[in-house]
Amino acid sequence: MKTVFINCSPKKRFCASAYFLFLQRLFTGGKKVTEKLRTPADFDHILKQFDGAQAVVFALPLYVDSIPSHVLRFLEKAEAYCKENNLKLSVYCIANNGFIEGRQNEPLMQGFEHFCTRAGLAWGGGVGIGGGVMLNVTRILFGVDIALLVLNTVLSAVQTGNFFPKGAWISFAQNAALLLYFNAGVLVYLARLGSCIRKRSFGGKKYTRILIPSFLFILFADIFFIIISLFEGGLFRGWLQKKQPT
Numbered sequence: 726m727k728t729v730f731i732n733c734s735p736k737k738r739f740c741a742s743a744y745f746l747f748l749q750r751l752f753t754g755g756k757k758v759t760e761k762l763r764t765p766a767d768f769d770h771i772l773k774q775f776d777g778a779q780a781v782v783f784a785l786p787l788y789v790d791s792i793p794s795h796v797l798r799f800l801e802k803a804e805a806y807c808k809e810n811n812l813k814l815s816v817y818c819i820a821n822n823g824f825i826e827g828r829q830n831e832p833l834m835q836g837f838e839h840f841c842t843r844a845g846l847a848w849g850g851g852v853g854i855g856g857g858v859m860l861n862v863t864r865i866l867f868g869v870d871i872a873l874l875v876l877n878t879v880l881s882a883v884q885t886g887n888f889f890p891k892g893a894w895i896s897f898a899q900n901a902a903l904l905l906y907f908n909a910g911v912l913v914y915l916a917r918l919g920s921c922i923r924k925r926s927f928g929g930k931k932y933t934r935i936l937i938p939s940f941l942f943i944l945f946a947d948i949f950f951i952i953i954s955l956f957e958g959g960l961f962r963g964w965l966q967k968k969q970p971t
């Protein structure tokens with residue numbers, strides 16, 4: 726069975742959609758093809774991959790409570806292509822959004838359901854994920870955690886000859902467990918979706934989010950965006966900058 730995974734984030738790198746697609750691929754068997762949909766130049770070669778495929782998985786961000794416009798253009802073209810070539814694909818969707826509630830992806834999911842009806846494809850359902858940006862950051866934190874463990878192990882081996890620094894391993898395990906907990910809802914629902922993709926069955930729409938209390942999410946998000954703003958154009962993206970007359 727061939728499954729086409731499409732990362733629909735317009736970002737060149739480090740997008741949350743790529744992270745969720747990576748996890749989804751772990752839970753899906755058979756032949757896997759991954760494509761990136763960023764501009765209309767990508768449309769044709771992605772549609773070619775539909776030939777001989779049984780399932781397509783779209784991973785995309787929520788934009789203004791809906792489907793990003795470049796994905797809408799692609800769906801219009803895909804509708805015509807699937808009808809012309811009489812394709813019978815099962816379609817699945819992994820949507821993520823910046824705010825905390827995954828349920829905000831419901832209108833986007835409905836868009837995909839309508840696309841399937843119009844194109845004569847089987848809607849398989851999907852997962853809507855809230856706090857996508859923050860979940861994406863957890864993968865960096867995990868990488869930092871591994872790097873610290875390696876560094877501590879090397880230092881301990883050089884200084885004392887001990888290749889198993891217990892304190893460093895305990896700290897690594899605690900941090901990893903916390904990050905795993907934050908991602909637990911996503912992992913459960915993506916594993917479930919993987920089982921549906923393998924069977925080409927209908928999984929329905931499921932919504933989850935980063936598993937932290939909302940008041941903490943707001944606090945972390947505020948700190949995160951102030952730091953990002955400072956790096957990308959000054960505080961509040963240059964709102965306080967003196968404006969040049971145009």
Ligand SMILES: Cc1cc2nc3c(=O)[nH]c(=O)nc-3n(C[C@H](O)[C@H](O)[C@H](O)COP(=O)(O)O)c2cc1C
Pocket residue numbers: 734735736739740741742743785786787788789790791821822823824825829856857858
């Ligand atoms: C133009 C634009 C519109 C957005 N609209 C929403 C929105 O309506 N609701 C929301 O929760 N997040 C919104 N976001 C945040 C994205 O959904 C969020 O950053 C997502 O994690 C990006 O996924 P990606 O990294 O895979 O591109 C928007 C982001 C952009 C750039």
